[in-house]
Amino acid sequence: MPLIADYKKTQAKEKPTIVAFLCNWCSYAGADAAGTSRFKQPPDVRIIRVPCSGRLDWLIIAKTFKEGADGVLVSGCHPGDCHYTEGNYYARRKLEALKRYLPLFGIEEGRFEYTWVSASEGKRWADVVTEFTEQIHKLGVRKAG
DSSP states (O other): OOOHHHHHHHSOOSSOOEEEEEETTTHHHHHHHHHHTTOOOOSOEEEEEESOGGGOOHHHHHHHHHTTOSEEEEEEOOTTOOTTSSHHHHHHHHHHHHHHHGGGGTOOTTSEEEEEOOTTOHHHHHHHHHHHHHHHHHHOSOOOO
């Protein structure tokens, strides 16, 4: 008798899975501001709060894709405004390198993005996440394997 987990694995996904890693100090607060300001934004993005975009290891992003994410968005403080002084400069270096390597792992261009959103930019967050979600929906669900 198959387990529920096995059953779920055999079912085709209808909607893409989108994961967003947001810096605690700026982007997460910007997303919160977008919500409290009631800006329209897609409900199908799973947000994960991280202390700093610079602390996000590229292996976590790779594992997120391996576990079935169809799109990954990373957002942090604007360069020069990092709570940890230089974290977003480290993030930009790592994420730009990762963006170049993802096609080698079979991840299509456009499924990974990074951006900068401050705590006061709720409208910008709503625009960024809406545009990214539309892009992932156009690309569709990734093929397993």
